Amino acid sequence: KQEVTQIPAALSVPEGENLVLNCSFTDSAIYNLQWFRQDPGKGLTSLLLIQSSQREQTSGRLNASLDKSSGRSTLYIAASQPGDSATYLCAVKNGAGSYQLTFGKGTKLSVIP
Amino acid sequence: GAVVSQHPSRVICKSGTSVKIECRSLDFQATTMFWYRQFPKQSLMLMATSNEGSKATYEQGVEKDKFLINHASLTLSTLTVTSAHPEDSSFYICSARVQPTDTQYFGPGTRLTVL
Numbered sequence: 001k002q003e004v005t006q007i008p009a010a011l012s013v014p015e016g017e018n019l020v021l022n023c024s025f026t027d028s029a030i031y032n033l034q035w036f037r038q039d040p041g042k043g044l045t046s047l048l049l050i051q052s053s054q055r056e057q058t059s060g061r062l063n064a065s066l067d068k069s070s071g072r073s074t075l076y077i078a079a080s081q082p083g084d085s086a087t088y089l090c091a092v093k094n095g096a097g098s099y100q101l102t103f104g105k106g107t108k109l110s111v112i113p
Numbered sequence: 114g115a116v117v118s119q120h121p122s123r124v125i126c127k128s129g130t131s132v133k134i135e136c137r138s139l140d141f142q143a144t145t146m147f148w149y150r151q152f153p154k155q156s157l158m159l160m161a162t163s164n165e166g167s168k169a170t171y172e173q174g175v176e177k178d179k180f181l182i183n184h185a186s187l188t189l190s191t192l193t194v195t196s197a198h199p200e201d202s203s204f205y206i207c208s209a210r211v212q213p214t215d216t217q218y219f220g221p222g223t224r225l226t227v228l
Contacts, residue, residue: 043206043222089156099215099217101217
């Protein structure tokens, strides 16, 4: 059974800092991995999706990497801003024929002005 | 991009009553929608897969008679929590699957509080 772990559970940084969020998964046979953002009491916004054949994806100040063999992904946020404060969730999809996403518990990020 | 809405956003009900939550895909058709539940500081847990025109598929441990799912059209799925109890209080989020990319778009969630 796939398990997804995110470390740290919470992170507080001053504005302007670069930061890295970590995600690990136990079954490396994934189809893709996705990073989401969740604001308090809100739904999920997809940030980046990495296919299993890819090493990284970039969108603006965000860069996500994937090392499938070691079961790890990182989300790098450059020049953090207070508006980046949210919970970041990592989710993996196992197999092309499976719809199911397995989520981590998330990392709650606070960017202090 | 694809937009998914949920209604209501918040609901408070008394123990023993039933509550219906709607999930709509606003600008696309979705043959498959998903219902998740999220407890505080926990990850999203898939409850069931809702298929248009057929019975929902429930995950292990989810009571199908308690959480009734109806996917009557290509743009609407409903989740009815029957005989709600305080332990059913949670954040319920739906998603809709877009083909052929197989991407899931998530709704804004519904906060259910059972008194």
